Amino acid sequence: MEKSITLNKPLKPKLSKILKDDFRRNKVKYAMISVIVLYYILFYYVPMYGTIIAFQDFVPRKGIMGSNWVGFKHFINFFNDLSFWKVLKNTLTLSFLDLCICFPSAILFALFLNEIRCRTFKKTVQTITYLPHFISLVVICGMIKEFCGYNGLFNYIGSFFGAERVSMLQQPNMFKWIFIFSKIWQELGWSSIIYLAAFSGINEELYEAAEIDGAGRIRQTLVVTLPGILPTVVIMLVLRIGQILGIGHEKVLLLYNPATYEKADVIMSFVFRKGLEEFNWSYSTAVNMFNSIANFTFLILANTASKKLTESSLW
Amino acid sequence: MSKKMRRIFAAMLCLVLILSQVACGKKDASPKTVGTIGEVENKYGTTYPLNTGDAVLSLWCILGVHTDYVSYEDMPFYQAIQKETGVDLDISGPASGAYDEAFNLLVASGDLPDLIMYDWGNEKIVGGPEKYISDGYIVPLNDIFSAYAPNLTKILKENPDVDRQIKTDGGNYYVFPYMNLKDSHAWQGPVIREDWLNELNIPVPETIDDWYNMLTKFKDAKNVTPLLYLDWNFSQTGFISGAYGELRNFYVEDGKIKHGAYSEGWKDFLTTINKWYKEGLLDQDIATLDSSMKQSRVISGKTGAFLGSGGDIESFKPMIEKVDPKAKFVGVSYPVLNKGDKPKFGQADNKYTGLMSTAITADCDDVELAAKFMDWFFTDAGRLRSQWGTEGVTYNLKDGKPVLTDEVLNSGKVNSILREHAIEYYGISDPDQYLQRMIYPEQINALKVWNETDMKEHLLPVLLPNEEEAAEINSLMNNIKSYIDEMYIKYMLGAESLESYDTYMSHLKELGxxxxxxIYQGVYDRYQAR
Known part of the structure; x- marks a missing residue:
């Protein structure tokens, strides 16, 4: 950093002058943003210091300064761990399904809502679909457990149509579907909000023009609405891909059991177990760090790709 | 909004944690020598209440605040012990339930209270107490016992078998124990709906075949899945598997350490349980059941038999009588293979289990105060207080023996009232109090029946491997344990055919x-040689 400043010596006074002038002009704005910047520094950057323990055999009592350095030991252990491929595969499976089903379903739902002309009905549907989002996850999972039980709602309906009763949460292959469809139920309405907002940004004249050209409603949706919200969709997609390995562990922890471990255990639940249940702070940090780096890489790749293909991107 | 606030709060906590680690790292540049005490001072005197001035002792305990009270300090028990010992306490603890995580965070924070009550002899203490001593969390107590804990020292001298159990392999005392001096009662075992037995004219089952017949009749007559086998908390008891001579845990037989799920007998048990599951005799949601589901199933009459405790009978009885006035429970013995056998396994506790014990931390500046405070629980007054509560309120002395008062016994909430005044997990447990607390005859009968097992011969003492051994066991056992759990449930559900049992055994062998x-054999042999 210092080096670059000395190299650009002629620039330096100019830059500081610009900054000073700008600061004088926008004092209030700087004051306002300083709070946000401070928040990010304190809560997102300072804690990064703690990731050092991924390269140590961390003992809290000895602190970061006093613990032994072990290099990449924990990373190597993780890649050699029997669970590594299992948790990676499960994480990717769940994430992929989430991306292919939950993500488009919100867009589709928003499109449907957009076509509804009766305002009262539209508002009612919206409110009803937002509701599950506000229920605590623990309660949601309690409900899922009851509904999926041997004598639960789904089996009741299923047996009415002649299906055989099964305790669904004990079926490894059903776990991902329960996970995905309960997520749709919980988040569908909430995640469609941003697209509804994007619709209102589309120029009404475009619809009129399309109508004059003889486009029906479906045609209008395809040529006006969808291209209109495409930038939003792309941004949301890029952000979603940035969390591809970070699929929520809370719900997994609340729903899995030994019968479904092989299909349900994901990286974040693995981190939780190692760190908070088995007290392997360093190992758990190493796994989490691997996770973050992988997510970050995916984010950059997705962003670059979208910049090339669609011209809209995060940065 | 509150979620956001919580997140911010959590983030702030993280920051505090990190900063305190930094601070801690600097502080520890010159480690203080732990475990050695200077001259024995006795500055607080030797009679209670101690003359402590304004010294304050901080205590972290895993028992939550009584639900009727706001803070620990409001509870009659803690008020009384502060008054009787003369020690002012600053008590903290986790929200109920999440105490393992809370302990983990406490330890990671680097800011330790003077005393920590936790399951110090448990496998959750990774690396064992010796590692916690050498890492500088807690102090060895040998010198401290002899200097400041005359009451406990006396009791340990009189009970060498307990004395042997509460030391590490290296001969260090590491906690003020929570222990039993007499043999404790079994408090857990099979419970059956007695009214169903009578109605269907079935004798009380003894053997596995009896159980099978009974469950089949229950199923046909009541149209339920009659056996609720909530096993995840109960791998210790060997219910049903005990008939085949195994339980899903380590045990000792003729001086040899064994693991029940690594044996041929285990296969026989799995065959049986798989058959029962398939025929609908077991609750079909077995892997997802939790204790609240257990309660609702028992009370709504969907369950005819379950593994329960005396406390379960006590709390379920009034509830089920509201739904079905005829309902009655009976505690029966653990099933065996042949009529007349004595159950090999069941439920029993060591005199010292390693649970709920209190360690003095390395941050404690006033070891004398901490030790004398803890030693009070081993005096006669302390034992009465922790087990029986307040004289005249919860108990009266009759012929020198404490007896629970009628007000408490007839209150309908015995446990709740007792816990305001007495917290039995400090000091020495009194089985007599447990028996007096049982208000229904069903409970007392059940405890007697459940006690009739050979479990005590097979129970392992608290085994404390040394640091390297503990690390090796830890890394191997994590995989082994989850593999056993996973395969156990799969064989039971039939998701995996028992033909693959040989592969299962050889995979366990590969896992180490x-x-x-x-390693455990070595530790056990060393323990025996003490």
Whole structure:
């Protein structure tokens, strides 16, 4: 950093002058943003210091300064761990399904809502679909457990149509579907909000023009609405891909059991177990760090790709 | 909004944690010598209440605040012990339930209270107490016992078998124990709906075949899945598997350490349980059941038999009588293979289990105060207080023996009232109090029946491997344990055919179970040689 400043010596006074002038002009704005910047520094950057323990055999009592350095030991252990491929595969499976089903379903739902002309009905549907989002996850999972039980709602309906009763949460292959469809139920309405907002940004004249050209409603949706919200969709997609390995562990922890471990255990639940249940702070940090780096890489790749293909991107 | 606030709060906590680690790292540049005490001072005197001035002792305990009270300090028990010992306490603890995580965070924070009550002899203490001593969390107590804990020292001298159990392999005392001096009662075992037995004219079952017949009749007559086998908390008891001579845990037989799920007998048990599951005799949601589901199933009459405790009978009885006035429970013995056998396994506790014990931390500046405070629980007054509560309120002395008062026994909430005044997990447990607390005859009968097992001969003492051994066991056992759990449930549900049992055994061997057994054998032999 210092080096670059000395190299650009002629620039330096100019830059500081610009900054000073700008600061004088926008004092209030700087004051306002300083709070946000401070928040990010304190809560997102300072804690990064703690990731050092991924390269140590961390003992809290000895602190970061006093613990032994072990290099990449924990990373190597993780890649050699029997669970590594299992948790990676499960994480990717769940994430992929989430991306292919939950993500488009919100867009589709928003499109449907957009076509509804009766305002009262539209508002009612919206409110009803937002509701599950506000229920605590623990309660949601309690409900899922009851509904999926041997004598639960789904089996009741299923047996009415002649299906055989099964305790669904004990079926490894059903776990991902329960996970995905309960997520749709919980988040569908909430995640469609941003697209509804994007619709209102589309120029009404475009619809009129399309109508004059003889486009029906479906045609209008395809040529006006969808291209209109495409930038939003792309941004949301890029952000979603940035969390591809970070699929929520809370719900997994609340729903899995030994019968479904092989299909349900994901990286974040693995981190939780190692760190908070088995007290392997360093190992758990190493796994989490691997996770973050992988997510970050995916984010950059997705962003670059979208910049090339669609011209809209995060940065 | 509150979620956001919580997140911010959590983030702030993280920051505090990190900063305190930094601070801690600097502080520890010159480690203080732990475990040695200077001259024995006795500055607080030797009679209670101690003359402590304004010294304050901080205590972290895993028992939550009584639900009727706001803070620990409001509870009659803690008020009384502060008054009787003369020590001012600053008590903290986790929200109920999440105490393992809370302990983990406490330890990671680097800011330790003077005393920590936790399951110090448990496998959750990774690396064992010796590692916690050498890492500088807690102090060895040998000198401290002899200097400041005359009451406990006296009791340990009189009970050498307990004395042997509460030391580490290296001969260090590491906690003020929570222990039993007399043999404790079994408090857990099979419970059956007696009214169903009578109605269908079935004798009380003894053997596995009896159980099978009974469950089949229950199923046909009541149209339920009659056996609720909530096993995840109960791998210790060997219910049903005990008939085949195994339980899903380590145990000792003729001086040899064994693991029940690594044996041929285990296969026989799995065959049986799989058959029962398939025929609908077991609750079909077995892997997802939790204790609240257990309660609702028992009370709504969907369950005819379950593994329960005396406390379960006490709390379920009034509830089920509201739904079905005829309902009655009976505690029966653990099933065996042949009529007349004595159950090999069941539920029993060591005199010292390693649970709920209190350690003095390395941050404690006033070891004398901490030790004298803890030693009070081993005096006669302390034992009465922790087990029986307040004289005249919860108990009266009759012929020198404490007896629970009628007001408490007839209150309909015995446990709740007792816990305001007495917290039995400090000091020495009194089985007599437990028996007096049982208000229904069903409970007392059940406890007697459940006690009739050979479990005590097979129970392992608190085994504390040394640091390297503990690390090796830890890394091997994590995989072994989850593999056993996973395969156990799969065989039971029939998701995996029992034909693959040989593969299961050889995979366990690959995972290193024999090495774990070998290490435990060594630790056990050293323990025996003490």
């Amino acid at each position: 179970i024999e090495r774990v057994l070998e």
